[in-house]
Amino acid sequence: MTCALFIHSSPYARHAHAYQLGLDILDYTQRGALPATVIERDLTSDPLPPLDDNYATALTSGAAHTDDRFALSEKLISELESSDTLLLAMPMHNFSVPAAFKLWIDYVVRIHRSFTSTKTGKVGLLTDRPTTILVSSGGFHCSEHAVQPDFLSPYVKHVLATIGIYDVVFHYLEGLTSGESAVASALRATRRQLQNAGLLDRHNDYARRANR
Template identity: 55%
Template sequence: MDEVLLINASPRPDASVGYQLANELVDVLRIRRPNLIVTRRDLGRVALAPLGDSYADALTRRTPDTDPIFTLSESLIGELERSDALLIATPMHNFTLPAALKLWIDHVVRIGRTFAATPDGKVGLLADRPVYVIVSSGGFHRGARARQPDFLTVYLRHVLSTIGLFDVQFVYLEGLVAGESAVNAEYEAARQRLSLEPLFAGLAPA
């Protein structure tokens, strides 16, 4: 493994438990791979430009990838193509993913570039690689404690598979508004879960 892409979608990364865990995972990888390149895309601190009518027109006309209208899209896709693994730390906002992460998706999911439209549906054009998504939420959306739906997981799994990324694992940090002890318990449970993954086998118990 030579390069990891870390996407942070929290609007307050310094206080994000999910982003803290993602950075811990990066530290573990660096212990075994000192020359590892980590590309960080902080969507909370540096907002991406929205898609406008010129971009939509370019897609419709199948404009060449080298056109300046695709400069940002090409940069983001390039980061993804170079990575051997993708880490996404994201909160759950209103039952789904935050707008900042959706905009990143809209830039990288591009017809003729990261997926092909065929008579049988969309086919991903990117090589598969491990993807780990750390999802933070104030409430509960799984199991007996669930009090809200989860539209994030099914959407993100589907849209990533559209561009060829099928090896997607989700790790959840739920009930984070319940106080420090609850946050610590969720964090440790997530660490234990991730320590079973071959990629993060060096993640030591707290």
Template identity: 45%
Template sequence: MKAPLFLSASPMGATARGHTLAIEALENLRRHHPSLKVTARDLSQGGFGQITADYAEAILSHADHADPAFTASEILIRELEETDALVIATPMHNYTVPVALKLWIDLVLRAGRSFGFRDGRKVGLLADRPTLILVSSGGLVRGVAASQPDHLSGYLTDVLKTIGICDLSFVFLEALARSDRAEQAIAQGRQEIAADERFGSGPTAEVALLDKVVLPICCRT
């Protein structure tokens, strides 16, 4: 394994519950790969690019990948190319992804660079890799008791498939706005991660707590 890429999209940063479980999952990977280094990007802090008129013109004119308008997009795509696992911790905002994650998506999905076309259909140009997606929501979004629709998981599945990433595992942390359900949701999410064959703690390993985790992370904002 080269390195995992960790994307955090919560405005709560490192205090977000999804972020906490993501760190635990990354520490589980460390047990199998002691020298593992993590590339981390806090999308909620912004500063990683934007969609401008120059960017749109470069897309429409099929500009070279070295065009200055693609600088931010190239950095984000190379982060994916240089890693072989992906962990995303994101809240659900208004039924779907938050604006910070949507901007990352818009910069990473680029015709001729991260996806191409075959028989008129989009095909991914990036390598598949194990991907863990932790989704935090204030209400229930799954099952008959769902109180709100889920437009996040299907959308994010389609987005990642477009660039070639299909090996996805979703863990939902639901009803976090309810004090009587939040701790139960975290415990269940932790169990689901522990049972995952790639990101899990294994049958004998202990799941690390956030205040005990020390990872050499290349933070990028």
């Protein structure tokens, strides 16, 4: 049995389209030859507290990993270390990641714990694992209809590489504020991508679970 870490950060919480797709991926995974246990972290309904001066002081003073000031950071990094796969679902906010997810990044990207600094740059200390990232956006940023930049994808890719995670694939749900037909089209296109990637059943196109 494997372990999947599912992190989501939409203001719509469990009603978000990306979250629903994430659940379908996990459903399919749990029915596979190697079913997965799931660690779920909802960064919207259970938000992380802002970093404070105690944490910053511990970080810059080289305090031990066991220092109480690192307790939450240790818990979040341990969730990563316990997982064989990583699944992220998030909206694009103002061309980049939502604030709730940025805070998770600031807790898990920690010098001497999840990465080390060398003369040639930062080196990740965590084990690589397959990572699927579902990104929803009201506008268009990567298709032929793109009219805005995407700073989210390169940033998240670089941040994850900093801690040792390189096997990263993005799937996008674009144009979600363009009406019901646009939403349905985006969901169909992304489902096909996920099916082709072996993350959803090709022969069973799940209906979105709106009441979960």
